[in-house]
Amino acid sequence: MNAPKLLVSLFLLFALALSACGGSSSQPTAPSPVGSTETQSPPSAAQTTTKGKIVISNWDAYMPADLLEKFTAETGIQVELALHATNEEIVGKLVASKGKGFDVVFMTGQFADAMAKMGLLSEIDYTKLPNSTNLFDEVKRIPFTKYAVPYTWGTTGLCYRSDLVNYEPDSWYDLLKPKAELVGKITMLSTDRWLLLPAQKALGFSANTTDEAEMQQVKELLIEAKKTLLAYDDTTFYSKLVSGEALLVEAWDGWCNYGIAENPDIRFVIPKEGSDLWVDAMVIPEPSENKEAAYAFIDYVLRPEIGTWVAENILYKVPNRAVMGQLSADLLNSFENLTIPPQELLKQEALQDVGEAQSLYSSVVAEVLASGQ
Amino acid sequence: MKKLVSPLVLLGPALTWLGIFLVLPLALIFVYSFFQRGAFGQIVPQFTLGNYMRLFNPTVLKVFLNSLRIASLVTVLALLLGYPTAYFITQQSARWKNTLLVLVILPFWTSYLIRTYAWIVLLNREGVLSRLLISLGLSREPISFLYNDTAIFIGLLYGYLPFMVLPLYSSIERLNPELREASFDLGATPLKTFLQVTLPLTLRGVVTGAIFVFVPSLGNFFVPELLGGGQRFMIGNMINNQFLKARDWPYGSAMAFGVMAIVLILLLFQAWITRRTEQS
Numbered sequence: 001m002n003a004p005k006l007l008v009s010l011f012l013l014f015a016l017a018l019s020a021c022g023g024s025s026s027q028p029t030a031p032s033p034v035g036s037t038e039t040q041s042p043p044s045a046a047q048t049t050t051k052g053k054i055v056i057s058n059w060d061a062y063m064p065a066d067l068l069e070k071f072t073a074e075t076g077i078q079v080e081l082a083l084h085a086t087n088e089e090i091v092g093k094l095v096a097s098k099g100k101g102f103d104v105v106f107m108t109g110q111f112a113d114a115m116a117k118m119g120l121l122s123e124i125d126y127t128k129l130p131n132s133t134n135l136f137d138e139v140k141r142i143p144f145t146k147y148a149v150p151y152t153w154g155t156t157g158l159c160y161r162s163d164l165v166n167y168e169p170d171s172w173y174d175l176l177k178p179k180a181e182l183v184g185k186i187t188m189l190s191t192d193r194w195l196l197l198p199a200q201k202a203l204g205f206s207a208n209t210t211d212e213a214e215m216q217q218v219k220e221l222l223i224e225a226k227k228t229l230l231a232y233d234d235t236t237f238y239s240k241l242v243s244g245e246a247l248l249v250e251a252w253d254g255w256c257n258y259g260i261a262e263n264p265d266i267r268f269v270i271p272k273e274g275s276d277l278w279v280d281a282m283v284i285p286e287p288s289e290n291k292e293a294a295y296a297f298i299d300y301v302l303r304p305e306i307g308t309w310v311a312e313n314i315l316y317k318v319p320n321r322a323v324m325g326q327l328s329a330d331l332l333n334s335f336e337n338l339t340i341p342p343q344e345l346l347k348q349e350a351l352q353d354v355g356e357a358q359s360l361y362s363s364v365v366a367e368v369l370a371s372g373q
Numbered sequence: 374m375k376k377l378v379s380p381l382v383l384l385g386p387a388l389t390w391l392g393i394f395l396v397l398p399l400a401l402i403f404v405y406s407f408f409q410r411g412a413f414g415q416i417v418p419q420f421t422l423g424n425y426m427r428l429f430n431p432t433v434l435k436v437f438l439n440s441l442r443i444a445s446l447v448t449v450l451a452l453l454l455g456y457p458t459a460y461f462i463t464q465q466s467a468r469w470k471n472t473l474l475v476l477v478i479l480p481f482w483t484s485y486l487i488r489t490y491a492w493i494v495l496l497n498r499e500g501v502l503s504r505l506l507i508s509l510g511l512s513r514e515p516i517s518f519l520y521n522d523t524a525i526f527i528g529l530l531y532g533y534l535p536f537m538v539l540p541l542y543s544s545i546e547r548l549n550p551e552l553r554e555a556s557f558d559l560g561a562t563p564l565k566t567f568l569q570v571t572l573p574l575t576l577r578g579v580v581t582g583a584i585f586v587f588v589p590s591l592g593n594f595f596v597p598e599l600l601g602g603g604q605r606f607m608i609g610n611m612i613n614n615q616f617l618k619a620r621d622w623p624y625g626s627a628m629a630f631g632v633m634a635i636v637l638i639l640l641l642f643q644a645w646i647t648r649r650t651e652q653s
Contacts, residue, residue: 230520353413358412358621359624366433
């Protein structure tokens with residue numbers, strides 16, 4: 001076999017393998033357990049047996065890098081960290097294992113809500129969390145905090161280039177029925193709940209509506225809005241603002257800050273029709289065998305220094321009074337949306353799992369995305 | 374005994390691998406496709422044909438047809454570009470052949486996803502191409518080449534062209550040059566020689582290449598999402614959404630099997646063509 005032939009046959013083998021798995025490389029897959037799992041070495045064998053070990057799962061880089069090390073040093077509890085890229089991924093894992101295998105999991109509120117309704121979460125006993133007194137009182141008004149301890153929170157709104165947009169957008173209609181100058185320079189989020197949110201709120205409906213007639217109107221409005229969009233974008237919308245490709249985008253408050261960090265002319269506004277309240281939270285799966293250690297971990301995360309790290313590095317708001325009161329003026333001036341007070345956030349609607357209506361939601365999303373082809 | 378052992382030793386590892394990582398997951402997905410979604414996204418083991426019935430709703434059919442259209446067009450374009458390329462490579466000296474083939478394979482050293490992001494850098498409004506056109510005076514306004522069907526064609530064609538070139542190369546390479554010479558000697562024009570000698574004898578390569586391009590184009594979801602701006606919805610996106618966003622695994626599984634049925638029909642067609650060309 002000569003060299004070119006050998007090359008070709010080798011390549012075709014690869015090609016077969018590749019075509020079998022399509023574009024799987026794009027999926028933000030969970031890093032393999034071997035690669036991602038960091039087992040903290042125990043300070044001593046004796047401590048290990050008395051204090052035990054917990055397994056937590058979080059998004060990558062969503063807490064201080066040295067948190068686990070310090071926690072173990074202080075409490076003697078060993079922590080094994082697994083990572084997940086999306087809520088859907090970790091929920092899939094937990095549902096498949098009926099909640100086994102993890103002691104503390106970070107996830108977004110509406111997913112925690114669904115997990116709690118499936119009976120997979122243990123109810124939180126706040127008396128076991130002394131640091132929970134740091135949490136804003138408003139937190140208790142969010143139904144799913146019975147099962148989930150808030151870590152960060154925020155809302156969704158309009159993020160725009162104040163230097164290139166010559167008026168102040170303040171309505172979802174600025175996004176859905178844009179002025180001529182903004183046509184083709186707008187992006188919307190593509191994850192279903194946030195794709196639907198602007199139209200649900202603009203029409204005065206609940207962000208958790210399960211009414212078919214209302215969803216019909218939502219669909220029609222979104223199909224119209226699609227014609228004036230540049231793109232649906234969940235991941236790079238703020239860089240599109242920075243480059244000037246887009247002038248107005250639907251954005252999560254924290255992500256708008258990533259744009260502001262690169263261009264101070266970028267602004268964030270909560271539309272006057274209202275928006276959602278999202279909460280990223282910590283939950284304890286019901287089957288966890290080391291709940292005491294899980295509580296110790298959550299209590300540690302509620303310390304002000306952890307929240308301060310999150311606000312300064314992730315640029316998200318933290319539902320922690322002790323943190324928000326002492327952020328530097330510099331930070332608050334640069335990233336104005338960090339100053340949105342809890343009362344203002346609580347006026348927005350917490351996203352909840354819509355249960356059976358999910359199939360209605362996905363068919364509306366599919367029809368919107370497939371329209372105009 | 375010896376006769377039985379050696380195939381087992383030789384094929385054992387590969388068969389185990391395929392069994393665990395291909396057949397088993399496929400079987401799981403097949404079973405899921407007859408189950409129901411629970412209210413909170415669980416998989417409820419209750420038999421239903423409902424997931425398959427839902428494939429016949431107009432939106433799904435539209436997305437299916439649209440994906441078929443895009444994948445077919447990409448395949449035709451890949452063939453039109455790939456055939457002359459492969460033919461050219463076979464005409465070079467052995468050393469050049471090697472170099473050219475390595476060049477064809479070279480892009481695979483980087484992830485397709487990253488190369489797709491690179492296209493965004495090239496094609497966006499403030500991108501390399503747009504700036505180049507302005508500085509050459511060919512355009513006054515920045516132009517975006519992204520977020521439309523053309524961008525999706527470019528992304529898919531770019532990604533899968535090597536899959537067309539290589540099978541074509543190997544089948545053209547295998548063609549005995551004397552057959553073409555004989556055709557010329559008997560007075561056939563170059564066009565006639567190509568159509569009646571070269572093309573029929575390399576049909577296997579054409580069909581193989583076409584399938585290698587068509588199948589992954591049909592299932593691709595990140596090119597429409599990134600270069601199409603998520604506005605062009607292909608069947609891959611739809612399946613991806615069912616699994617990752619709607620958490621409706623049974624429905625997603627049924628869609629995946631719908632795509633697989635199409636692919637299977639194509640593979641049968643390929644087998645039939647192969648057998649026919651081998652007989653003649």
